[in-house]
Amino acid sequence: MKKITSYHKIFYLLPWILLLVLSACKHDDLQIFKANDNFRPGFDFVKNNYDLSIFAAAIEKSGLAEQLNTAGPFTILAPANAAFNVMGINSPADLDKMNPDTLKFLVQRHILNERLQIQDIPRNSADVRYRTLASTQVYTSTAFNGSQTDTYFDGSYVRRQDVTIANGTLHVLDRVMKADANTTVQDWLAKRPEYSTLVAGLKKFGFWDELATEGPYTVLAPKNEVFEAAGLTPAVINSLDTSRYIGARLFGCYVMPKKHLFVSDLVVFSIINGDYFYYYAIPNDTYIMTITAGRINNTAGDYSLGYGVSVRSKKNYPYDIISNVTGNNQKGLNNLVDNGLVQDLGGIMIMPDQAIKR
CATH class of the missing domain: 2.30.180.10 (FAS1 domain)
Structure with missing residues (x-):
C-alpha cells in the first residue's frame, strides 16, 4: 500500500470533485x-x-x-x-x-x-x-x-x-x-441470487441476522461476479477462519447500521452544506470510508446518479488508501425496503489479506 502525503491529495480527490462539479452544473428544464x-x-x-x-x-x-x-x-x-x-x-x-x-x-x-x-x-x-x-x-x-x-x-x-x-x-x-412491500434488507438480498456471495460473507462473519431487525440499514452490495473476479467464491469465504480476521472490516464494511442513505442524499448534502464527502467509520476499527456522489448528464439527456467509496486506514493525513470503488448501476441503486436501502456496488472494498488481525 502506498503512503499518502499532501502532495498526492489532489490526485485521489480529483475524479470525485469533477463528478460533483458536474452534478452542480445548471441544466435546462426538459x-x-x-x-x-x-x-x-x-x-x-x-x-x-x-x-x-x-x-x-x-x-x-x-x-x-x-x-x-x-x-x-x-x-x-x-x-x-x-x-x-x-x-x-x-x-x-x-x-x-x-x-x-x-x-x-x-x-x-x-x-x-x-x-x-x-x-x-x-x-x-x-x-x-x-x-x-x-x-x-x-x-x-x-x-x-x-x-x-x-x-x-x-x-x-x-x-x-x-x-x-x-x-x-x-x-x-x-x-x-423502487420499493418492496413488507420486506427487510435481509429478505431483499435473500431472494436475489446475484448477491448470494455477499450473503455468504455476511452470514459467515455474523452480520446477517441483524438485517431482519428494525434498522435502518444501508447496505452496499457487490454482486457475485464482482467477488468472483477477485477470487472470493462462497467456498473460499466459508473456508476462512473467522478468528484470524477483523470481521467488521472484511464484511461489516458493507453494512451501515442506523443509516438511511439514498445516493441522492449525498448530492443534496453537497449542495446544501458543501459536504462533498460523507465519512463513515467502520465500527470497532480504525478504517474510514469516505463516500461521495454526483449526477452525470449522459447522452440520453438524463442525469444518472453514481457514488464512490474510498476506504482509507484513518481519517486524517497521512493515511493509506485501501480501495476506491464505485456504484453506478442505475437499475441497482436506491432499492427501498421497510428497514433501509440496498445500493449496488461495483467493487470489493476489503480483501481478506487486508483484514488479518495483527
Missing part, C-alpha cells in the same frame, strides 16, 4: 410536453402524453385510471418512458410480465393523496416524508442549486416540476421509484 389549457384530470393527462405512455399503461393495468380522474386532489409522480427502460421495461407489453399486485403497488407508490408543489416542500431538506396511495411513505429531498430547486423522490430526480392537472399536480421522474 420540455416533455406543453401545458394543456384545458387542464385534463390526472389519468387523461398522463394518457395523452407520449413520453408517459408506459406509466399510462401501468395505471390502466392496475385498475386505477378511473380513480385518478376523480376530484382528488392528487400528486402524480410520473416516471418517463426512459425511466422504465432503465428497468428493462421498454413497452407497455413488458408490464404483463409483472405480478399484478406488484404492479399496482408500484403505481400506487407514485401517487400522493394531496396536491404537493415543489414550493410546498421545505427547501434544502432531506428525507421529508409524504403518504402515498399504497399507504407507504415516499422520501423527498431538495437542494437549491442557485438557479432552481433540485428535487428527489425516493432518490428519483424530478426532471419536470409542477405540471398543472385538473385534480392536482404532476412531476415527471427520471427513474422509477
